[in-house]
Amino acid sequence: MALPAHTSPLERAWRIAYLVTCTAIFVFLVAPIIVIIPLSFNATPYFTFTEAMLTLDPAGWSLRWYRDLLTSREWLRSIENSFFIATVSAAIATTLGTLAALGLSRREMPARAAITAFLISPMIVPLIITAAALFSFYARANLSQTYFSIIMSHVVLGAPFVVITVTAALSGFDNQLVRASQSLGANLFTTFFRVILPLLAPGIVAGALFAFITSLDEVVVALFLAGPRQQPMTVQMFGSLREEISPTILALATILVILSILLLTFMEAMRRRTERNRTGT
Structure with a gap:
């Protein structure tokens, strides 16, 4: 500049x-x-x-390790587990986080500060403590080493990002649009899906992407709760580093880096689009 x-x-x-x-x-x-x-x-x-x-x-250059990655049953199963867990957990976290942010945005909501601090606490508490607590809870309920326990644990870790991004989007939201919609005869259902949701879409999408990446990258909770059938690729990578150091890990890491760059580029494009819509340029 x-x-x-x-x-x-x-x-x-x-x-x-x-x-x-x-x-x-x-x-x-x-x-x-x-x-x-x-x-x-x-x-x-x-x-x-x-x-x-x-x-x-x-x-000196070869695609050998990418071929090994794409032909290994163990690696492909772990990748499939990771994307399944990340997709489901991100969807649940986005839904719950958006509803929580909408509720916390109301002035009549009692103890808003305390509830907000409680919802974002998984971002502050050391992950090893959270993982141990979740393992203790699900083990007592006989739900450890199940997809349900891992997905719900990742929902706990991803929901705070959704709450924060949607709350930030709500800070510039004009509530007069809601009153105008209701004055024209729209019910709460129509107002939410035709007025509120489109305006909050950038914040919701950003929160969903953060929740997805958080689940895809998480390893500590998965080490506590994942069984052999639920093992995600992060646990597979961790185990491979302990047992045998193979460049196959680098091939998968490269794919994840490229995926992260694409997701962050998409988020930046969404942010710029939102700014243009707000300024009218």
Whole structure:
């Protein structure tokens, strides 16, 4: 971004230092993630850059680990479990989180601050404590090592993101639109689906994506509650790292990184679209 012509040398120096610092922090955080992408195409079963890879020799590059990933029954089953659990848990968390945010947005709601703090507490409490508590609860109910226990546990972890994003969307919501809809004869059902829901859609979609990613990336709760049949890919990756270090893990990690980038790009496009709609540009 160009600086105004009247900017002083000190302000220019501060601007340059700020950009350099932000760039350095970004590289420091992203570099360990990006480096796994070329390693996933390594022709050798090692987590290192070989001489053939560094010299761009075609013999040093291979799709071997992607073929292993797509032909392994264990890996495919774990991926299927992960996406099934993430999709169902995100749907439930989005529904419950949206309803909770709508209720908390009402001024007549008693103890709003306390209820909000309780709903977002899974984001604050250490995950190992939450996992141990959930395991104790479901074990006593004879529901551990079931899809139900893992899905509902991931709902607990994902719902706070939905509450936060929908609450943020409600902060700019005009309640006069609801009164106008009701004055024109629309009932509560029609008002919700024709007025409220379309305006809150960006916040709801963002919350749903956060809940989906949280479930897809979660490993601690899954280690406590997942059985052999419910094992998600995060647990499969964790076990593979302990038993055998195979670049197949890097292939799956690369796919997950690309998926995360696509989801974040979609969320940013939704945010910009919402801003344009609000400003009328």
